[in-house]
Amino acid sequence: MTVSLAFDIGLAGLILAIGSWTVFARNAQAAVIGFVAYGLLLAIMWVRLSAVDVALTEAAIGSGMTGMLLLGAVARVRPADGHAVLVNLPGRIVTGLLCGMISAGLAIASLSPPETIRTLAPAVMENLSQSGLGNPVAGVLFVYRALDTLLEKVVVVLALLGIWSLAPDRAWGGIPGLRIYVQPSSTLTLLAQVLPPVGIVVAIYMCWVGAKLPGGAFQGGAVLAAMWLLATIAGLQNLPSIDQFWLRFLLVIGPALFLAVGLAGFVLANAFLAYPDGYAKPLIVVIEVSLTLSIGVALGMLGAGPPERSQR
């Protein structure tokens, strides 16, 4: 057994242990903190699976943004005290057996690989040069499966609409009720002053380099959102009310531009979401930049939650 295999087995064991902790821990807050660690370890596993783009997304979204939302929820919601009905012991045993069977079935499936392994990697690489991109994953996201990517951005905006519509009537059009911790000259304030300039540069880099190397609009947008939320939580700047025109404009500009380019494809390249010859790379870069802005704003507002205070 080589060292790297031992590392991978240890990693898999650790992830399973922490994953189980998030389910079996008594304290909800401890479970959520475990979930953040779980997400970061999962990101390492994605690197080991040679999927660096996925690892970046998992670390930023799966662990970071989800963890932030869950921690915020744990802090607000008191756990239902006492009268929570737990499934009785026989019920738990039966559930455990059934879940175990599902796991066993999936395990058997992963232990018996198909005889002929089908892969689309050669097809992707063959046609990648036409798109002018160097990162095959970006190629799939923006060329071959562009429809998925477009719909994914729309889903994020829809989720935000869903969250906003949960606002009480009096707060509609108001300011999201993100908790702000104003403690002058604390570590948080210092971090919120020092990190955003660096973070914004990192976000621009990730967005730009995404065409060639792992990275891209989503990862860049997530970093932007994190910087925005950091500065807001530290009380250095206020969140906008949700009826601001610029906010709504930035939210939809990315998906709208993507859709417009897609529709233009009907005329210029004979198919929806097709790019005209020779213009693929510049168009994709324009779409990526606008998507990074939209995603940054959307993730930031998703993190901030529904409006709770009416306008100043």
Added chain:
Amino acid sequence: MNAATWFGLCGAALVGVGLFGFSTNPDPLRKILAFNLVGSGAFLIFGVIAKRGAAVGLGGDPVPQALVITAIVVAFAATALAIALLLRLFEEAGEATLDSNNSDDIRRNEF
């Protein structure tokens, strides 16, 4: 057994553990957590399939990898909406529980 196979087994176990937590824990927040566990387990199995498709100098098949990125984002959007629903339920009912015995309290608060 190579590393990818171990990761596949880990993903399979995570789906089971997550489903168990989702079915047995009455706390909605823990259900959201457990459901994310099921999702990440399924993504991991998909990632192992992507790794198997390594060819032409790539470490894995980029098509499933791109789909997993989309999946993680959609899972996040759903989680964010679920948490917002949970917080609103808590605000309205004073507690966040799916216990049907307490649904009377919720109705009384509404009217």
